[in-house]
Amino acid sequence: MFGFSRKQAPYASKVRGAVGRDVAARLDANPAMQRVELAGAQIYYQLDFLSAERCEALIALVDANRRPSTLLSNKGGPDFRTSESCDMDRNSPAVKPTDEAVAALLGIDPAHAETMQGQRYAPGQQFKAHHDYFHEAESYWPAMKASGGQRTWTAMIYLNDVAEGGATWFPSAGIKVAPRRGMLLTWNNMKADGSPNELTIHEGMAVGEGVKYIITKWFRENRWSGAG
C-alpha cells in the first residue's frame, strides 16, 4: 500500500533514542547529579566531580600540548572557534582516571568515546554557537558515519574558575553555566526519538578576564574507530 506508511521524523533512530534513555536513567539514579529543569533536553551537572589536584594536572597537560583549535566545517568564519586545544591521551596516567570516570558516570562503553579534548581560552577567545552532533547533510558526514556514527552525549569538565566571562551558553534552552573548577556538565545531543536536538545549540562565550581551561568528551553511537 502506498501513502499509509508511518512517517518517522527525519534522522530518528532507535539506537540513539535508547542511549538517551539509558544514560538519563543512570544519571537520575545518581544522587550526586543534578538535572537542569528543562523539558526539551537532558542536561545534567555535578559540582566537584574532579579534585583540584586532578584539574591542575590536566591544565598542565593542556598547556604543554595546546595548538589552534580546528573545526569540521569552516562555514562560521575565522573567529568561530578561536581557542587552543589538544588531544588528551587516554592511556596517559594523568588522563586515564578521569577518562574512565566520565564513561563510567554515563554508563557508556569507553570504546564509544572520541579522544578527550583539552581546550584553553585566553581573554577574547570563544567557541561560537554550534551543535556537537553532526549535521548529516554536510559533506563531512560519511567520514563521521564510518568512524563511529552520530555523537550522542557530550561531557565537559571545567578545570578552573574564570575571573570574568567564559560561560557555556545554551541560547535556545535559556541556560548559562559559569565555569567552576571541577564541575562536570553533560547533555544528550539527541531527542527522545534519537533525532538531533536543536535545543542543545551552545556557545563557549568569550573569556573577559583570566584563562579558561576545560576538557570535553564526545560519545558516538557506535565504537569510535580512532580516525575522524
Ligand SMILES: O=C(O)CCC(=O)C(=O)O
Ligand atoms: O567552552 C565551552 O564552554 C563549550 C565548549 C564546547 O562547546 C565543545 O567543546 O564542544
Ligand SMILES: [Fe+2]
Ligand atoms: Fe560544543
